[in-house]
Structures are given as structure tokens and as C-alpha cells.
Amino acid sequence: MIKYIIKRTMIAIPVLIGITILDYAIMSLAGSPLEMMIGPKTTEAALEAKAIQLGLDKPFYVQYFVWLMNVLRGNLGYSIKSYQPVSQIIGSHLGPTLLLMGTSMLVGLAIAIPIGIYSAVHRYTKRDYTLVTISFFGTSIPSFFLSLIFIYLFTVKLGWLPSSGIKTAGGDEGVADLIWHLIMPVLILAISIAGSNIRYVRSAVLEILQKDYVRTAKSKGIGRFLTINKHALRNALIPIVTVIGMQIPMLFGGAVIIEQIFSWPGLGLITMNAITGRDYPVIMGVALLTAVVVLLANLITDIVYALVDPTIKY
Amino acid sequence: MKQNSEGLEYNNSTVKMVIGRFRKHKLAVASLYFLCFMTVLAILAPIISPYDPNKVSTSFSAPPSLAHWLGTDQIGRDMFSRLLYATRISLFVGFATTVISTVIGVVLGLIAGYFGGIVDIIIMRITDTIMSFPYILLVLVAAAIFGPGLWNIILILGFVDWPGAARLVRGNVLSLRETNFVKGNIVAGMPNRYILFSEILPNTIGPILVYATSVFAITILDEAALGFLGMGVQPPTASLGNILNGAESITILTSKFWLWVPAGVIIILLVLSINFVGDALRDAIDPSAKE
Numbered sequence: 001m002i003k004y005i006i007k008r009t010m011i012a013i014p015v016l017i018g019i020t021i022l023d024y025a026i027m028s029l030a031g032s033p034l035e036m037m038i039g040p041k042t043t044e045a046a047l048e049a050k051a052i053q054l055g056l057d058k059p060f061y062v063q064y065f066v067w068l069m070n071v072l073r074g075n076l077g078y079s080i081k082s083y084q085p086v087s088q089i090i091g092s093h094l095g096p097t098l099l100l101m102g103t104s105m106l107v108g109l110a111i112a113i114p115i116g117i118y119s120a121v122h123r124y125t126k127r128d129y130t131l132v133t134i135s136f137f138g139t140s141i142p143s144f145f146l147s148l149i150f151i152y153l154f155t156v157k158l159g160w161l162p163s164s165g166i167k168t169a170g171g172d173e174g175v176a177d178l179i180w181h182l183i184m185p186v187l188i189l190a191i192s193i194a195g196s197n198i199r200y201v202r203s204a205v206l207e208i209l210q211k212d213y214v215r216t217a218k219s220k221g222i223g224r225f226l227t228i229n230k231h232a233l234r235n236a237l238i239p240i241v242t243v244i245g246m247q248i249p250m251l252f253g254g255a256v257i258i259e260q261i262f263s264w265p266g267l268g269l270i271t272m273n274a275i276t277g278r279d280y281p282v283i284m285g286v287a288l289l290t291a292v293v294v295l296l297a298n299l300i301t302d303i304v305y306a307l308v309d310p311t312i313k314y
Numbered sequence: 315m316k317q318n319s320e321g322l323e324y325n326n327s328t329v330k331m332v333i334g335r336f337r338k339h340k341l342a343v344a345s346l347y348f349l350c351f352m353t354v355l356a357i358l359a360p361i362i363s364p365y366d367p368n369k370v371s372t373s374f375s376a377p378p379s380l381a382h383w384l385g386t387d388q389i390g391r392d393m394f395s396r397l398l399y400a401t402r403i404s405l406f407v408g409f410a411t412t413v414i415s416t417v418i419g420v421v422l423g424l425i426a427g428y429f430g431g432i433v434d435i436i437i438m439r440i441t442d443t444i445m446s447f448p449y450i451l452l453v454l455v456a457a458a459i460f461g462p463g464l465w466n467i468i469l470i471l472g473f474v475d476w477p478g479a480a481r482l483v484r485g486n487v488l489s490l491r492e493t494n495f496v497k498g499n500i501v502a503g504m505p506n507r508y509i510l511f512s513e514i515l516p517n518t519i520g521p522i523l524v525y526a527t528s529v530f531a532i533t534i535l536d537e538a539a540l541g542f543l544g545m546g547v548q549p550p551t552a553s554l555g556n557i558l559n560g561a562e563s564i565t566i567l568t569s570k571f572w573l574w575v576p577a578g579v580i581i582i583l584l585v586l587s588i589n590f591v592g593d594a595l596r597d598a599i600d601p602s603a604k605e
Contacts, residue, residue: 011439011442014439015439015442015443015446018439018440018442018443019443019446019447022443022444022447026455026456026459029459030455030458030459133341136586136589136590136593137582137586139585139589140531140535140582140585140586140589141582141585142535142538142539142542142578142581142582142585143539144538144539144542144558145538145558145578145581145582148558148561148567148574148578149578151567152567152568156564156567156568249445249446249447249448249449250448250449252448252451253448253449253450253451254450256448256450256451256454257450257539257542257543260543261562271451271454272454272543275454275455275458275545276458276544278458283451283455283458284455286451287447287448287451287452287455290447290448290451291443291446291447291448292446294445294446294447294448295446298446
């Protein structure tokens with residue numbers, strides 16, 4: 001087991017190095033920080049002095065190495081626009097994004113898992129085909145178009161839900177207010193999460209339902225409820241967990257667009273602002289962070305997978 | 315796939331069987347007809363569109379009428395003509411991106427799976443690295459650096475989209491390499507190039523096709539999202555995404571439906587029908603792997 005964990009970690013390390021190289025390369029491609037500092041009164045000599053101060057006179061790999069050491073110490077550089085440390089900007093916007101993504105994931109799975117099981121149990125019936133067809137709608141509707149429709153319906157026409165921000169300006173800041181603002185963005189993200197997961201859950205449960213031990217459980221006469229929930233579902237959870245782990249980067253991508261539309265003050269919104277303002281240290285800080293999180297999530301998924309499934313060879 | 319895993323390429327009867335199974339999916343057949351219809355409309359856009367899509371007229375934001383079937387936009391351009399051209403651009407972006415990313419993915423996947431060893435490790439680690447980045451973030455950053463524009467968007471999406479195909483092909487090659495007909499070829503001393511492209515590739519073409527349909531669908535969604543954020547194909551060239559960009563304004567959202575609803579509906583219908591076709595194709599090619 002320990003050998004397996006070490007093996008997985010060893011595989012993750014080159015990917016981690018690759019992530020930092022790619023991150024640094026994109027940032028270098030974006031232009032040197034000097035160009036962004038040039039003002040009408042900057043002299044050649046001042047620029048040169050600044051270049052030496054920033055270490056830009058050294059070869060590429062030395063610069064990369066210096067940058068990497070800084071990153072390891074938690075120093076992601078400074079925003080070109082606000083001069084704030086990138087790590088501080090990320091830290092203060094991480095909460096809302098985690099809240100949004102986490103809630104959406106939970107709601108999405110709460111929709112997908114029961115429907116997926118229902119569909120699998122009633123396989124190849126009209127109800128099954130209808131549910132699967134509906135799930136395709138969930139993946140085929142662009143989230144921003146759904147947002148527009150929702151905003152039109154629930155904010156403009158009915159006036160039920162707020163369409164921007166995380167709390168009412170000047171209003172009470174209670175939990176109810178937060179949930180109020182969460183409903184629409186979460187619902188939209190959850191619909192697309194559910195859309196893609198219904199089919200995964202369905203096929204995972206289908207596969208398990210054909211296994212011998214499920215047939216044995218059924219023939220013991222313990223009833224459909226116990227057969228499905230005790231024997232089939234638990235085993236079907238293994239592939240589902242893996243798929244969920246792989247969806248985190250996609251989920252973050254979705255959050256970028258949703259946060260932009262709903263002015264949700266999270267990582268996605270500052271990233272989008274940084275992209276339009278060409279604030280590369282912030283963009284690449286966020287990219288680096290999310291890539292590392294994804295990598296860790298995959299690593300944990302692999303390990304959990306091995307812990308849960310005794311048939312996996314280490 | 316099962317019945318010819320030991321056999322040769324997809325011969326005529328296999329193709330017939332696949333078509334036969336595909337036809338049982340009514341929704342997919344209808345989707346295929348719809349896609350063909352939209353493709354023809356898109357190709358013929360310059361002939362059938364009633365107006366020049368970029369020609370400004372004096373009827374600003376006019377609602378749908380006999381002269382302008384889907385109304386006009388804020389600067390008086392005919393929406394029906396713009397939508398035709400937008401569909402043309404979006405389908406083109408989707409198609410070109412799918413071709414680029416599939417070719418890259420297939421070649422790298424074939425090489426990684428067939429040669430194994432250090433080549434495999436390097437290619438797979440690069441694949442993992444790219445897959446770790448949130449996809450839309452990479453695309454947005456690349457669009458910001460290289461500048462948004464038709465060909466840049468195609469190249470960016472194409473170069474970011476290939477890892478999935480590479481993984482899929484590699485997996486298939488790994489299992490095909492163990493089959494007797496490939497082993498036979500190796501023993502017979504056939505050149506690697508021949509084994510890869512004439513023996514292994516044809517036997518993995520089915521899954522690649524299915525995967526390509528999903529890339530096609532995702533690309534159309536991504537182009538739309540990029541356009542919506544103002545980072546995609548740039549105006550005045552119309553794309554389904556940048557038409558929707560206008561709906562960020564509250565007056566358009568609330569009182570000028572013809573400016574945003576049709577473009578959204580076209581996106582949904584295109585993506586939905588591509589997904590239906592892909593799903594039926596998966597079923598038709600590999601009936602043993604019933605979802």
C-alpha cells in the first residue's frame with residue numbers, strides 16, 4: 001500500500017514540475033515585467049538598473065529557478081495593477097469560490113446520483129431514455145445562456161432572486177442573505193454537473209447490477225431496496241469518485257464564467273478581471289494554485305480508490 | 315469492435331452493421347439530418363442570406379418583421395443574415411479545432427502506446443500537466459496573450475484539447491499491441507510506421523470518431539463562452555458567442571429577445587444534436603459496452 005502511494009506521488013512530481021514550467025513559460029511569453037513599467041519618464045539606465053534588480057539579466061533557467069524558490073516560499077509575486085501580493089489577493093477570494101463550487105458539486109450530485117440509479121434500475125425503459133435525454137440537455141446548454149434566461153425569469157420578471165454579488169448592499173449579512181444570493185449561480189452550475197454525472201452514475205450502477213454478487217443478493221430475497229443500496233450502490237461509488245475528481249478543473253472553468261455573470265467575488269472574477277487587465281502575476285498565480293489543487297485531488301482520488309477497491313494491484 | 319478485435323480493419327459489412335445499429339436511434343438520425351441541414355445553410359450563407367451581415371442600416375434594433383425575419387441589431391444589421399454567418403463561423407471553429415486536436419492526440423497517443431518506455435512517460439506526463447490546468451483558464455490566458463481572432467482561437471483550442479484523445483488512443487493501442495495480428499506483424503518484421511498507421515489505427519478509429527464528436531460539441535460551447543466574454547472571434551465578424559455578448563446589457567436582455575435568444579437556441583440545438591449523434595455512434599460501434 002505504502003509502495004503504491006509512493007509510486008503515485010513519484011508520478012505526480014514531474015507533472016508538478018511541468019505545471020510550474022508551463023506556468024512560468026506562459027508568464028514569460030506574456031511579456032517582460034519591464035515593458036509594463038515603462039512610463040514616459042523612464043530612462044534606459046533606470047530600466048537597466050531595474051532589470052538587474054529583478055534578475056532579468058540572468059539566463060532563463062536561473063530566473064525560473066529564482067521564481068520557483070519564491071513560489072515555494074509562498075511568494076507568488078505582486079499584482080501589476082494593485083501592487084498587492086498575489087497570495088493575499090488569492091487568499092481573500094478563495095472562500096467564496098470554494099463555497100460556490102462546493103455547494104454546486106453537492107447539489108449537482110444530489111440530483112445526479114438518485115436519477116442515475118433510478119435510470120439504471122429501470123434500464124432500457126421509456127423513463128430511462130427520457131432521463132438520459134434530459135441529462136444531455138444539462139450538458140448541452142451553455143451555462144452563460146442558462147444564466148441569462150434565469151436572470152431574465154427570476155430577477156427581471158419575477159423579482160425573486162438577486163442577480164449579482166454575495167450579499168445585499170447595506171442589508172443584513174446573515175446566512176439567509178448568503179443563501180439567497182447563492183441559489184441562482186449554484187443551480188446553474190449544478191445543472192451542468194448533474195447533466196454529465198447522471199450518465200456516469202447510470203453506467204457505473206448498470207455495470208455493478210450485472211455482477212454475480214448482486215444477482216446472489218437478489219436471489220437471497222433481501223428485497224430490491226437493500227440489493228441496490230447496500231450491494232450495488234457502494235461498489236458503484238468507486239468509479240463515480242474517480243470521475244468527480246477529474247471534473248474539478250472543468251468545475252473551476254465553469255465558475256470563472258458564472259462568477260463573471262453574477263459578480264460573485266471569488267477567484268474566477270478576479271481572474272477574469274486580471275485577464276482583461278493583463279495582470280499576469282495574478283492570472284498565473286491562480287492557474288498555478290488550481291493546477292496544484294487538481295493534481296492533489298487526483299492523487300487523493302487514486303489513493304482513496306486503492307483503499308476502497310481491494311482488487312487494485314499496487 | 316468485439317467481433318473484429320482479432321480481425322482486420324472495418325470492412326464493408328462492419329460499416330453496414332454500424333450504420334444499421336445507428337439507424338435504430340431515431341433521435342440521433344434526426345439530429346444528423348438537422349446537422350446536415352445547418353451545415354448546408356452555413357456553407358450557402360453567402361448565397362441565401364438576404365442582407366450583407368455587416369451592412370449597417372437605419373432601422374436600429376427593429377423587432378422581427380417581413381423585411382428582417384429576426385429583426386435588426388443596435389446598428390441596424392440584419393440578424394437573420396448575421397446568425398447564418400455566425401453559425402458558419404462557429405461550425406468552422408468547431409470542425410477545424412476537432413481536426414487539429416484529434417490529429418495531435420492520435421499521433422501522440424499512437425507513439426506513446428506503441429513505443430512505451432521513456433517516450434510514453436514523457437508524453438503522458440505532458441498530457442497530465444495540460445489536463446491539470448483548468449481548461450478555460452488556459453484558453454483565456456492564451457487568447458489574452460496571442461490576441462483573440464478566428465485562427466488564434468482555433469489554434470489555441472486545438473492545442474489545448476488534444477490530451478483526452480491522446481489518452482484514449484494510447485489505451486487502445488496498449489490493448490491492441492497484445493493481440494495476435496499485431497504481434498504477427500511485429501514478428502514478420504513489418505516497419506513500425508506500417509503497423510501503427512495501417513494495422514493499429516484503423517482498429518481504433520471507432521472510439522476516436524466518438525471522442526471527436528464530443529470535442530466538436532465542447533468546442534462549440536467553448537467558442538460561445540469565449541465570444542460571450544469578449545475573448546473569442548472579434549466583431550464585426552459574427553459568431554454565436556459574440557452575438558450573445560450583447561445580452562450582457564440589461565435593455566437587450568429584457569426587451570430585445572431577437573438579439574440573443576435565437577443565437578442561444580442555435581448553440582443548444584447544435585451541441586445537443588452533436589451529442590446525440592456521438593452517443594448513438596458509440597452504441598453502434600461498440601454494442602457490447604452498453605451504457
